[in-house]
Amino acid sequence: MINIPSGKGTKLRMFVFLSVLISIFFYSTTKAQVIPIETDSSAMVLFVTKNKEVRLRYFGQKLNDVKEYEQFTGQLHQASDPSGVADAVYSSAGSRNFFEPAISVIHADGNTSLALRYVSSDVKRISADIEETQLLLKDPVYDFNVKLVFRAYRKDNVVEQWSEITQNENGAVRLNKFASANLYWYGSSFWLKQYHGDWAREMQPEVTKLSHGIKTLDTKLGTRADLFQPPVFIISADHKPMEDQGEVMLGSIEWSGNYRVDLEVDNRNNLRIIAGMNNASSSYELQPGKTFRTPRFLYTLSQQGTGQASRNLQSWARKYRILDGEGGRLTLLNNWESTYFDFNEEKLKNLLGDTKKLGVDLFLLDDGWFANKYPRNDDHAGLGDWQPNRKKLPNGIQAVVKDADKKGVKFGIWIEPEMVNPKSELYEKHPDWVIKQPDRPEYYFRNQLVLDLSNPKVQDFVFGIVDSLFIKNPSLAYIKWDCNSVIYNAYSAHLNHQSELYIAYVRGLYKVLERIRAKYPQVPMMLCSGGGGRVDYAALKYFTEFWPSDNTDPLERVFMQWEYSYFYPAISMAAHVTNWGRQPIKYKVDVAMMGKLGFDIPVSKLKPEELSFCQQAVQQYNKVKDVIWHGDQYRLISPWNHDFASLMYVDRKKDKAVIFSYLVSNRYDAGSELPVKFKGLNPDQRYKIEEVNLYNGAKSSINDKKDNTYSGSFLMKAGFNPVVNSRRASVVLVATAVN
Incomplete structure (x- = not known):
């Protein structure tokens, strides 16, 4: 018999006692189906209860015996969860959940509730190293399904997760939130390392202890989405992240547009991580019989600190995500700081000679080579008109490419195909191809606007820019793909549902990139966006490298490349020697050697001893680059x-x-x-x-x-x-x- 004292507060104590008693009874009498998602060192374990609810009840180091995961819950003596769904594998809005949901919908009949129950699960062996678990959930009232997919890369200890949402109701369903992942991490305290920045100040770290409530990391820029905040973060348990010890998770969204990560410490001190596309101004109308697939969320969990976690992620990226991640890269000389917009065919041919003299593989022609009615002599005009400028290049790009071939130098070229200057023939001919509100004044970011890639005609146009360059110049060896504008006054003349523009834009971009890679699968391409404003692992499926920052001061790059390296391997980071910074040429070259080496300096103005050093440094780099690109950092x-x-x-x-x-x-x-x-x-x-x-x-x-x-x-x-x-x-x- 249990005695409960009477007096002041008796009802409250009774309520707490009964809640704990019910919780203990539930956990001790319910025999759950266990679905482990394991790598070689970590585990996320799902439990299916008798009433077919799926809970995430273990997230941590892998145990030797699968049966022991069930014993973990019995070791918890935390506060009760009155909702009973705080640890749901994919929490929904409108029913019992009073925490941040992973999914929120309005059904065809206007109802806003959603309850997801277990239907089935399936495990597929994709390769000796990759195992995929699929979990099907269904609402018991509405014909509404969610398939959760977990792909575990066992040796590299990386997991990708995404959701596939399908409905067969009598009409459209409005998706108001649609996360890729919903993790639940038991603990007493958690620390977040996040990043912020701006142009030339990318990857500035901040470390804070997560407090109760919600911390949201997100972007709403549309394109160049990482400008102020990249989609990467680190979470550690019990103390600040450390390099070689402690339990840490590195996470990121594989999506090149607006993203959102909600980090919620609940009433039991546990951490809920909900990550996916940003639903701000992006509700989505899902028609019957259609499936909405979210982007992938990836994470790696380490018990040996951030160092091991980053090596996990770098190894995974080289093998499974970055284009030709286990292959080679081209060293190069870029003309930008030598000429800016002021060049002609003769200057470029001289620079081809400098490229050969320096000993690098490729010459990269940067911005300013195109447009005639509105020549590209600065950044106010010409974007969208991708014909060689007849005054600068009277014989076209082909003449310079042929001269590069004769000199034994590969040739690459800069493009910014997603953007348009209002001062361009393209803008005059196709104003309906431009993202802008019809009744509001235009507002420019770097004197340009964004083309509407939700429109298939625009997709064809952008693909045609790249395709035409290769058709006319078959030996073209490199593309630098820039993206300098964000989306203002979001409106598409093509779409019926304007709230779907941000999503449709990125999907349209991927369609273009898929077509390019289908026809030109191996040509190296740099992902540039005024710096690291766009890098993520969805984009890097199509690109061999990315440009971390326009800030090439080598002292600043030591700090930036240090932070980028937690998430991206050296082979993917373009690092150039430039005139930025007051450091000697040796310092500049040494820093650039930590990534994919390039030069953006006037070679003709180097002192003889500086040129000699750079030539020897290129030779030395060629001896050690395989260790830098493919080794463990x-x-x-x-x-x-x-x-x-x-x-x-x-x-x-x-x-x-x-x-x-x-x-x-x-x-x-x-x-x-x-x-x-x-x-x-x-x-x-x-x-x-x-x-x-x-x-x-x-x-x-x-x-x-x-x-x-x-x-x-x-x-x-x-x-x-x-x-x-x-x-x-x-x-x-x-x-x-x-x-």
Whole structure:
């Protein structure tokens, strides 16, 4: 017999007691069907209750025995959940749920409630490494289904999740929210690392403790969607994210438009993560018999900190997502900072000679080569008119491409096919192709507007821009695809439902890119958007690399590339040597070598010793680029709280490593006072340490040592000092295994 004391507060205590008792009874008497979604080290475990509700009741490190997941719930002694659906696998609005929903609808009859019940599940083995779990849910009252798809990449410990929404009601259903994923993470405290920025200030990190309520990460820009906030984030349990320890999750939306991530700490201190397209101004009318497929949400969960999580994601990206992620890349010379808009055929042919002299693979012709009625001599005119400018290029692009072929240099070209200047023939002929409100004044971002890619005619036009370039120039070897404007005054002359524009635009973009890749599957393309304003893993299916920022000051790039590297591998990051920054040419080249190396400098104006160094650096880069592009990355010393930064790349066999170190402080006597502890090496292997990329005639005390070999154990436990200081502001080391 249980005695409950009477007096003040008795009813409240009785209510709490009964709630806990009911919760204990429910968990102890309900035998649930268990659906584990596992990688080699992590698990998301779904439970199907007797009343066919699906709950997410375990999210964490993989257990050895599947049966033990059921025992986890019995170890919880948190507050009760009066709704009973806080941990729903895909929470719906309008019924019992009073937390943020993953899905919200208005049925054909006007009802706003939705309750999803388990129907079936299926597990498919896609490959030896990939397993896909499909979960079908249905409303018991309405003919409305949601299929949840979980794709687990076991070795890389990455999971993708998305939803497929289908209805067969007597009329259209309005989708007001349609998330890709709805995670539930048990814990006591969670920390968020998010990113913000603007042009030339991309990937600025902020770390905060998540408080009760909702923290939303989102964008509403339409295109160039990542300009202020990218779709990537890090969450850690119990303490701030750390590099080599602690439980952390790296997450991102695979979508090149408006996204939304809701992070809600509930009354039990657990974290609800709801991620997908942004539903702001984007309700969607779903017709009977049709399916609405959401973009993929991806995450990797690590118990060894952000370092291991990022290596998981980088490995996955190279193998499964980035176009030719395990292949090679082209080093290049870009003409932008040499000429800007002021060039002609003769200047370009001279630059082709500089490309050959420098020793890189490709010459990239940037903005300004097109338009005649409104010539592209600045950014106020010409976008949309993709005919070579007759004054600058009287013999067309073909003449320059042919000269590049003769010189043994590959040729690439810049385009911005999604945009239009009001001062263009395209705008005059097809104003209905432009996204703009018919009754409101036009408002420009960088003097341009966005073409309506929801319109199939516009899709054909954009595809034709690329196709025509390749048809006329079969040896064209590279495309730089830019996107500089956001969407103002959103309105499509093509669509009946204006709230669907943001979604239809991105889908139209993907249709164009799919056509390009179907016809030109291997041509390298850079994803550019005034910097990293658009990079995500849906876009990188079609692109070999992305442009992290127009800010190429090498000191700034040390910080930016450090943060980008948590989510994207070095092979995908274009890094150019430019005139930005006051650092010496060696510092600039060393920083650019951490990604896909390029140059955007007037080669003819380099001093002889600078040119000689750049030529030798290109040769050195070609010796180590495979390790940088395809190796495992380890962050050693963070630039955010030290006088210098240090990181390294190690090949998969652990035979070779490349270590970069940079001075990031100009304070007196700043530098590497203590040795840097390496990571990722074979402790039983001996390595020879050599400094490379030395400036002309410079000597290295590291290379002068008689015995310059060390065990991997020594290098990782005791460390090695790269000797970074004001006289040696950037140092590149190569560690090579020796017998």
